[in-house]
Amino acid sequence: MSPNAFLGEFEQMVLLAILKQGEHAFALEVRREIEESAHRKVSRGAFYTTLDRLERKGMVEWAEAEPTARRSGPLRRFTVTPEGVAALRTSRRALETLWNGLDLLAEEG
């Protein structure tokens, strides 16, 4: 397993949000998805640089989509690569292993 397979929490959220948005995985929608489901503000700069980083790691790809008439510039549609999906799985498994046996404790907390 390459070291790139370890994902940060925010990276996981970005990947999951892209997957969830599917056909509509444009930057604005992905960011909104994260903000709504995680109930937290996402800094624009951190968001884009994370996308850049995931792209560099080969987990995310993007292609230009047809923009609406009123849009002032190009529109990027993001997709998660098979490597990205694999990394998400790895992270989830690792977490689940760690969580095993801690359910009671977590519920009490």
Add this chain to the structure above:
Amino acid sequence: MHRGPPARVRAWLLGVLPPGARGASMVADLDDEYAAMPEGFRRDLWYRWEALRLGWHYRLMGSGVQAGDDRHHMTMGRGEGTMRSLWRNLGHGVRRLRRDPALAAVGMGTIALGVGATVAIFTVVNAVLLEPLPYERPQELVALFEADLDRGVDRNVANAGNARAWEDQAPSLREVGGAVVAQSAVVESPGEPQEVMASSVTPNYFRLLGMEMALGSPMSDDAGGRAATEVILSHRFWNSAFGADPGVVGRTLSVNGSPHEIVGVLSPGYVAFGEESAFFRSVPLTRMGDQTNSGRYLWVVGRMTPGAEVARLQQELDVVGRNLQEAWPDLNAGWTVRAVPLQEDVVGDSATGLWVLLASVGILLLIACANVANLLLSRATERRQEMAVRTSMGASGRDLFRQLVAESLVLAGAGGVLGVALAHAGTTLLAEAMPGAFALPRVAEAGVDARVLVFAVSVTLLTGLLFGLVPALEARRTAPARVLNAEGRGPSRATGRLRGALVVAEVALSLTLLVGAGLLARSFTTLLSVENGIRPEPVLTARVNLSGGRYADGEARSRFFQELVDRIAQEPGVDAVGANTFLPMVGLGAATSFRDFDAPVPPREEWPTADIRNVEGDYFGAMGIDLVAGRTLRATDGSDAPQVVVVNQSLASRLWPGADPVGRRLAISWGPLEEPWEVVGVVEDVRIKGPDTEPRPSIYHSYRQAAYFPFMQLAIRASGDPAALAPTLRGIVGEMDAGIPLSQPRLMASVVRDAVARPRLTTFLLGLFATVSALLAVVGLYGVLSYAVARRVREIGLRMAIGADGGRVLSMVVRQGMTLVLVGLAVGVVLAVLTGRVLSSLLFGVQSVDPVTFLGATAILGAASLAACVLPGWRATRVTPAEALRDG
């Protein structure tokens, strides 16, 4: 109308973000969100903020994008944001300084000294010179004076009718207002009666300046009517006397025994011409031809029409002034009008001194920088191995450069913070040690504002770059191979030359400061030794003001002061006692024109001016003013006796050169001109306005014949300690009338001292800065030589081993140092000559190229430098061959 996002910030963002669709799509995302928001100011603000955040995120942190993105990569160095690398370098700098506490302490201390002095002086310069007056459109405000250059008067207070005529006739002048200042008044509310300074202003005065009321309302517009019983409190007096009581408006203030209604409290801030006033009453702006329009007493401020220029206004006033001369020759013959920007007038003659001080602390800071640069250079030589190792491990020249600059910035930053604290402590200390020395206009407003902060931060950064750049550039030049080779461990030739140049610069600059300080010190001692015409020790003075109902006429006032002086004279410990309407050296006083009564009448504009003083008791004896001819004024020179005066030597020699003045007669334009005053005596000249002014003609009346003013200043010559007489004095005044305050009891010696407070402060500060600079320069020289000796231990040891004696070695080291010093001194003399020219307006009785000062300063600095050379030289002679070999 639909408007797009702010174009400039959008263009900037596009330039900062990665190129191509990547960046453009981010901007388009932002645009989409913008379009979805409700239109308005807040939306634009939001866009700017978000764009800046995003842009800076990319600029500082770097995107980390590699593929096809070279432009971006370039700015980040090894995939790391500039900011992050800066932080890393700064952190490194902090650790490095912690490892070398001696370097850190000396460097920080030196920088703190330089930055502290510079920031302290700049704070004052900022408040006094740079900050515009705190008024509405201050550039439109002018101070308007009358001038009579033939009689040596260039900024005289004005006649109110004239001021009104200027307003009516000069098109560039929209409005004038005026103030009658420094009126003393006795107030009784609240509490004990006390004498305070007050002003009377025209009712429009504060509106004209653009000053607001903190409480209540401005005065009524009719100065003669309702406004006559209204007062406005100054913010300071409201605080001190009324404890900032918000319910003060509508209450009564008893002024000189008559009730006045408090209608308002002025907002805080500098009050042009009335800064010292506790409160303000109203004075009407009379018209020419009005019965009451006489004399000159009004400080006039004018507001020009928007866009008008002072030069144009002056031309208009020249014309108006000529018309007024023709129309009212009795009042105006010889008088012209002068317009000066208000700011310039307020700042006055304090500007030169302040700029000189700022320049001198600037030099001090430069010397401090040179010293720290020198220190770092000596360390840099020791650290060449460290640098070489780093280089061979892959650090680029730029990395080393950055690292060293970051270290310097850390040093400068720490020194700067310390310096600002030092500046604060220093000014507070100085203000306590020399009260009255800060008698500069507007200095009370001095404080840390945005400009001072920006100044302090820039000075600190600049300092860091200045002393850090030299060693950092040096480090880049060094080739690793040469250094790692043991032979190359000594200082490079170039570094040695550089350090020599720094020493030369330090010596030159500190000589300049020493000469400047020396010139001021000589000028100051000359000032102190000027014959003032008085013997101020041991004399106690105090002020008694009879303003108010019970002493309305001159007769009653005169009787009071006669009795007061008589009773004081009977007290033990009193040698002589008298009183005068105005104290010498204070600058304030009355003056009028006069002529020889028995000579042909000259045209009005040719009448000379004399200072008018009214005296009681043995004033001349108490103040130590010598009688030159005739007699002084006596108790018999009362209201029913013939009118007599005593004049000073200047007046006598002006009207009757070479002849006996006693028995001659004067016409004085203060009272009826057809009743002459006979001269019964001549006293020596007194410098009324301070030691640096020329004596003017003076006329002394007996107060019994001319009780022109309701107050007098007592002068009591004591046989013992004069200060011990103050309680007695207070007791006597209280017994005579409990409603009369005795104010400002002071030793005459301290009055004289205060007259030279400003030159004293300038001299003291410049002297301090020069001394510190010289010390820094000498320490710098010592450091360079010690270091050179330490590096040459082996060579010196060998020389000694083959028979060189100690004297030879000593002279070799001393010669090396003194060569630098002599070059520095030569450059310094040239600089000092140039500096002297700038200083000349501050000098009194000393030439700007004063040989004594130049030789003295050169000798002192030369001697100190010699000592700094001899010490390391002497140490060199103690080197033994064995030591030398070990050290290799």
